[in-house]
Amino acid sequence: MRCPKSLPVVSVAVASASLMTGCFASGAPGASGGPASGDKRIRVVMMQPPRSGLSPLSDDAFKLSRWSTAETLVTLDANGDPRPALAEKWERSGDRSWTFTVRDGVTFHDGTELTAADVVRSLTEATRAAPRPRILDGVELTVTADGDTVTVTTATEDPLLPQRLSSPQLAVLAAKAYRGRTVNPIGAGTGAFVLKKVNGTSAATLDRNEHYWGGTAKAAGIDVRFVPDGTARAAALRSGEADIVESVPVSQASLLDEDQITEVPMPRTNTLYLNTARGTFKDPSLRAAARAAIDAGPLVEGVYEGRADVAEGLLGPALPWAKERAGRTRDVKAGNPRGKTVTIGTFTDRAELPEVAAALQQQLRKAGFTVKLEIREYANIESDALAGKFDAFILSRATVLDSGDPAAYMYSDFASDGSFNLSQLSDKSVDKALEKATTTASGEARRKAVLDAETAVLNTDAAIPMLHERVVQGDATEVVGSAKDPRERLLVTVDTYVK
DSSP: OOOOSOOOHHHHHHHHHTTOOSOOTTTSTTTTSSOSSTTOEEEEEESSOOSSTTOTTSTTHHHHHHTTOSBOSEEEOTTSOEEESSEEEEEEOSSSEEEEEEOTTOBOTTSOBOOHHHHHHHHHHHHHOSSOOGGGTTOOEEEEEETTEEEEEESSOOTTHHHHTTSGGGOBOOGGGGSSSSOOOTTOOOSSEEEEEEETTTEEEEEEOTTOTTOOOSSSEEEEEEOOOHHHHHHHHHTTSOSEESSOOHHHHTTSOGGGEEEEEEEEEEEEEEOSSSSGGGSHHHHHHHHHHOOSHHIIIIISTTOEEEOSSSSOTTSGGGGGOOOOOOOOOOOOOTTOEEEEEEESSSTHHHHHHHHHHHHHHHTTOEEEEEEEOGGGTHHHHHTTOSSEEEEEEESSTTTSSHHHHHHHHHSTTOTTOTTOOOOHHHHHHHHHHHHSOTTHHHHHHHHHHHHHHHHHTSEEEEEEEEEEEEEOTTEEOOOOOTTSOOSSOTTOEEO
């Protein structure tokens, strides 16, 4: 079987989400002869409402990606290796430069043609954003156009640049998106579906892109509702009010028919971040006491009903090579809490997290801490968490979300200048290990450097990994071809439809 030289971004990513490594017939544009059910729309219920007006420069970018409306220069295959998307090809043009050839024949949803200048605009806006997309943590780059090519030059050598450019936060949008102070993605993408309307934080509407460069989508459109309450999301599937439901709480999974549930191991770790800069956990011995007090086994069996794995480190079984880790190599004697008060924050959007918080409260109390909980919706607690206003914070964290490589996540969360440093960690040994991990060429040497950086982080007890989650997605039995993506980048693709 001959493989095409390149595949549309959605097709390549569907192969990745299905953990396929060869060519595949159903993903190629037009392979099934056009729309199978063009009069039907797909009703999708999602967990977290938009936090930044669906700006692609925020985490909202992953919603745009999951709806196949905004696309990037590069996509990733199942192994995390880069594959063509809006860039047909690329080559290294120097120690610090890469040149990308922009795909011909692509139009934005507003009818304008994709050019190299559009790529330069979108990537440059990302470098100027505040806060910057986390995939650019520690990375300085400039972008220039020459004809149909774009050259990206970094301040220091970056062997992972093509993977970085696959991040949904670096999507390429039409010029109209960048008018004013915010980035507005409505009608500005290149993907299989056109974002037509956003109703605040409650709903979004997308229609099929009849001129999509990657072939005609099989569904007429997507109707999205945002429902933070996990029980309500599952109820929407049971009642027939939804076709696809993301992040079904494990407590609700057993209430659905077995053929409505898909469970996929994913690179997501439930972690307790400890504030190392102020408060009780500024003391390393008390961080060690917290680590010694926490038993993740009951969390997996009780809260997650066995649909998770006890964590041995920051990286889980979705990355098979992580089992080669050394783990912690420095022993810190646990101190006596003596009733010291700690406040643990978490959020309600993931239904399991408040239960995890309650269980940890009991475990830490038994160890001698006085524990208070503060639980809100994520949109209302993120800024306080990033500002270090809690002694500890429970987070369900995707570890390879952006680049397919965990070095970016680790730098973002644990480097002194990381943009998502909930632990407020500033440790020279960690910074040195992270710098090596981010600059080492891909392959075995890079994987070793990443595991060395993991060890450096674990030695500080700034983060206590508890368990690795699995994707629990709900699909109505009439749904065909939804993506089961462990990276949570795709959900509805050109091949998704309702019978």
